Amino acid sequence: MKIAKTIESIRCLIKAARRAGKTIGFVPTMGALHTGHISLIEAAKENCDFVVVSIFVNPTQFGPKEDFKKYPRPLEADLKMCRKAGVDVVFPPTPHQMYPAENLTWVNVEKLSEPLCGKFRPGHFRGVATVCAKLFNIVLPDIAYFGQKDAQQAIIIKQMVADLNMPLKIVVCPTVREKNGPAMSSRNQYLTPQQKKDAAFIYKSLQKCRQMIKQGVRNTKKITAEMRKVLRRIPSAEIQYVSIVDAETIQNIDKVAGKVLVAVAVKIGLIRLIDNIIIDTGK
Amino acid sequence: MKIAKTIESIRCLIKAARRAGKTIGFVPTMGALHTGHISLIEAAKENCDFVVVSIFVNPTQFGPKEDFKKYPRPLEADLKMCRKAGVDVVFPPTPHQMYPAENLTWVNVEKLSEPLCGKFRPGHFRGVATVCAKLFNIVLPDIAYFGQKDAQQAIIIKQMVADLNMPLKIVVCPTVREKNGPAMSSRNQYLTPQQKKDAAFIYKSLQKCRQMIKQGVRNTKKITAEMRKVLRRIPSAEIQYVSIVDAETIQNIDKVAGKVLVAVAVKIGLIRLIDNIIIDTGK
Numbered sequence: 001m002k003i004a005k006t007i008e009s010i011r012c013l014i015k016a017a018r019r020a021g022k023t024i025g026f027v028p029t030m031g032a033l034h035t036g037h038i039s040l041i042e043a044a045k046e047n048c049d050f051v052v053v054s055i056f057v058n059p060t061q062f063g064p065k066e067d068f069k070k071y072p073r074p075l076e077a078d079l080k081m082c083r084k085a086g087v088d089v090v091f092p093p094t095p096h097q098m099y100p101a102e103n104l105t106w107v108n109v110e111k112l113s114e115p116l117c118g119k120f121r122p123g124h125f126r127g128v129a130t131v132c133a134k135l136f137n138i139v140l141p142d143i144a145y146f147g148q149k150d151a152q153q154a155i156i157i158k159q160m161v162a163d164l165n166m167p168l169k170i171v172v173c174p175t176v177r178e179k180n181g182p183a184m185s186s187r188n189q190y191l192t193p194q195q196k197k198d199a200a201f202i203y204k205s206l207q208k209c210r211q212m213i214k215q216g217v218r219n220t221k222k223i224t225a226e227m228r229k230v231l232r233r234i235p236s237a238e239i240q241y242v243s244i245v246d247a248e249t250i251q252n253i254d255k256v257a258g259k260v261l262v263a264v265a266v267k268i269g270l271i272r273l274i275d276n277i278i279i280d281t282g283k
Numbered sequence: 284m285k286i287a288k289t290i291e292s293i294r295c296l297i298k299a300a301r302r303a304g305k306t307i308g309f310v311p312t313m314g315a316l317h318t319g320h321i322s323l324i325e326a327a328k329e330n331c332d333f334v335v336v337s338i339f340v341n342p343t344q345f346g347p348k349e350d351f352k353k354y355p356r357p358l359e360a361d362l363k364m365c366r367k368a369g370v371d372v373v374f375p376p377t378p379h380q381m382y383p384a385e386n387l388t389w390v391n392v393e394k395l396s397e398p399l400c401g402k403f404r405p406g407h408f409r410g411v412a413t414v415c416a417k418l419f420n421i422v423l424p425d426i427a428y429f430g431q432k433d434a435q436q437a438i439i440i441k442q443m444v445a446d447l448n449m450p451l452k453i454v455v456c457p458t459v460r461e462k463n464g465p466a467m468s469s470r471n472q473y474l475t476p477q478q479k480k481d482a483a484f485i486y487k488s489l490q491k492c493r494q495m496i497k498q499g500v501r502n503t504k505k506i507t508a509e510m511r512k513v514l515r516r517i518p519s520a521e522i523q524y525v526s527i528v529d530a531e532t533i534q535n536i537d538k539v540a541g542k543v544l545v546a547v548a549v550k551i552g553l554i555r556l557i558d559n560i561i562i563d564t565g566k
Contacts, residue, residue: 109388159388163387163417165290167421
């Protein structure tokens with residue numbers, strides 16, 4: 001496994017892989033890798049000849065009061081996991097390499113960036129879209145892999161790729177969960193053992209929704225009210241949103257119909273956790 | 284010369300050229316080609332193996348009260364000029380091909396898009412940056428060519444390419460002028476013979492500036508006042524701006540120093556004309 005420490009060196013390795021006729025799979029990450037990331041790498045390994053993983057805690061997607069500084073950066077452990085997973089190149093640039101001067105150019109995906117997490121993290125998705133555009137232009141992959149856990153991010157990146165005619169395909173892989181339900185997240189490690197147990201109610205609230213829809217309930221207010229009841233069983237939980245939205249436009253809906261995204265954001269203590277499921281009612 | 288009428292067909296031709304080891308030069312235009320465009324094609328021919336010209340009157344860079352609908356579209360004449368100039372492929376997409384659905388993703392280059400023309404054409408440079416990002420992603424050129432006549436556009440596109448790590452080089456070619464001075468522009472054809480004569484005062488105002496700087500004048504207010512006097516000799520001219528700015532940041536300056544951009548926008552009747560020169564005072 002190679003470690004490309006500069007933009008020039010990753011470009012050089014990519015060029016060589018291209019010249020050798022290889023297809024390039026790309027998994028952009030912020031590091032602190034877990035089984036969820038590994039599932040993305042495995043998907044890339046399955047479909048591409050040459051797999052690149054970037055590890056970059058992107059400053060422009062964190063708000064001024066968010067956890068940019070204390071976000072975990074266990075580079076050695078990450079490299080070990082990448083090596084074990086059969087990654088070809090890891091690209092762990094420094095903030096200075098990615099933003100050598102004041103960044104003036106921003107990619108913004110309107111409408112899709114505003115609801116759900118966008119409401120609680122202003123500027124977050126502008127930072128995500130911009131850094132993904134940059135990374136795509138550096139790595140020039142055939143396919144880039146994202147996790148369903150960050151549902152809104154995946155929808156925004158897909159829209160950006162389509163709107164800007166970017167020459168790559170986005171593949172979204174299923175959320176990988178802890179044994180007791182919670183979606184894998186680099187932020188889970190901040191939780192106390194009790195909070196980890198409590199976090200199970202997040203996925204339970206989503207299952208509650210699935211169950212109600214199965215039983216024929218279609219009124220989204222009725223469903224989210226029941227979901228909130230489940231979430232309130234977490235002591236000290238601050239519910240940011242409990243939303244049932246159209247799975248493509250992520251706009252609010254009154255009645256469940258077609259493919260819907262059920263998404264939840266909850267703060268347990270200082271730790272913000274998100275989770276979601278997609279339910280296809282087939283109409 | 285080939286004419287690629289769809290995104291799929293241009294991608295296919297580009298892929299074949301790449302496979303043949305050719306370097307790709309790209310000249311994005313809005314058509315109504317003139318000698319200025321041809322000079323860009325010639326520069327591309329000189330440095331690249333395979334030259335692509337796009338012809339697309341981009342709706343998203345026109346304001347609601349601007350001349351999108353009546354902008355000239357002499358496609359047959361344009362194709363003839365491209366053929367004569369030795370272009371390999373012309374790409375003249377329809378608006379529907381470029382914007383098949385509502386476009387949600389916008390590329391915005393902050394600060395550089397706001398002064399000069401940006402003040403009079405809100406949203407213009409956002410549309411320009413976005414369509415250039417799209418075209419670059421479709422054509423994937425090694426080098427793209429722009430004219431110095433649209434100085435602010437060239438600065439913005441260069442910044443976008445640098446900020447987003449786009450894998451291409453931007454080359455800016457000198458302004459080509461009519462015999463009596465005015466910069467070549469597709470909009471010149473709207474002018475009456477008298478207005479064409481009057482338009483000469485635009486370049487004369489720039490020459491006035493060059494002369495004053497040569498004589499040692501450094502106070503920008505003093506210089507622009509004299510330039511305005513020259514421009515006022517055009518009957519019915521509406522001066523939009525007469526600016527001396529830093530050639531890189533395009534921010535206003537009080538004293539001429541280093542490399543400066545001297546830029547003018549004037550409406551003669553309904554026709555908006557722009558022109559500029561760069562003066563390097565060497566400090």
